[in-house]
Amino acid sequence: MARIPAAERRQELIDAAVLVIAESGVDGATTRRIADRAGAPLATLHYCFASKELLFGAVFEHIAGRYREVLIASDVHGDVATTTRGLMRGLLQWYVDNPETASAIVELISWARRQDGAKATGVYDEALDTVRSILVADAAAAGQSIDDETLERLAYVVTVIADGFAINWLMYRQAGLDPEIDLTLGLLDAWMAANLSGGGSVDPVGVQPARPRPGAAESPEKLADLVSWVDVG
Incomplete structure (x- = not known):
């Protein structure tokens, strides 16, 4: 062999x-x-x-790297709003296509938070840094400027909405989530339309209502020193 x-x-x-x-x-x-x-x-x-600590440290680095790769692959190189929307769609589709990774992220982040709240933010820091760098580069290429406060708020909105979507998806595991993805993107569109001043906002898309959930009624320090604090017992 x-x-x-x-x-x-x-x-x-x-x-x-x-x-x-x-x-x-x-x-x-x-x-x-x-x-x-x-x-x-x-x-x-x-x-x-x-050690098991080193293995789990490598898992954290792997997940942070995958998150970064997904964001980079989802960069549509448009204006600020168009790029932000592309990043969000890429993240949502990634969660749907990779439920095991999504489940592991939720498990690891929750566990790591209990281990050391300050350093458990490593994966989020990686994601936020990537979002910021993509938006700054695409804004410049589109002849736009984006102030630091707007940049931070956009990065925050992307990660918070994507996380909420991921948890809901893991709970219900619906098939064919296009309406739910469009609805979630519509929330982002609405926020950008109200908050981006001259930022190249996109027209909110016409979204279909989300399907009722099964059984329901109708109607975020870097990872370099990670292994120094991981304690898996």
């Missing part, structure tokens, strides 16, 4: 950890379960990651 390169094996273990965390939570994500999910001997996991 061909030997799997160490970097590839590490990534397989990180991917397996995301799946196990999504299914069993952080407390249930034992190294044995993670190794079994990756199809690797437990000794291999301990060879790749000297």
Whole structure:
């Protein structure tokens, strides 16, 4: 059997950890379960990651990196409002397409917040920095200026609305979420229309009402020092 390169094996273990965390939570994500999910001997996991703390630190870095990649891929290089809308749509679709990753993010952020509230903001800081840099670059390319306060508010609105959408999606797991995505984007459009002055605001789209939920009635420091505080017991 061909030997799997160490970097590839590490990534397989990180991917397996995301799946196990999504299914069993952080407390249930034992190294044995993670190794079994990756199809690797437990000794291999301990060879790749000297401790569970290092593995979970790598999972955090992986998720922050994926979040950044999704935002960059969703950059439509338009004016401020058009770009912001593109970033939001990209995030919402990513959550829908990757429910295991979304579940793991919710689990990890909640758990990390209990470990160390100040440093648990690493993933959010990464996302907010990426949103800011994209908006500043696209504003300049479009001949616009965006003040610091508006920039901060836009980054905040994008992350808050996207997080709320993700949690709702994880609860109900509806299929064919286009109406819900359009409705959520409509909230962003309304905020931008009311708050962006000369920021290239887009016309609010005509959105369909969200479908009733099943069973319902009709009608965020960098990650460099992460492993120094992670304590998984």
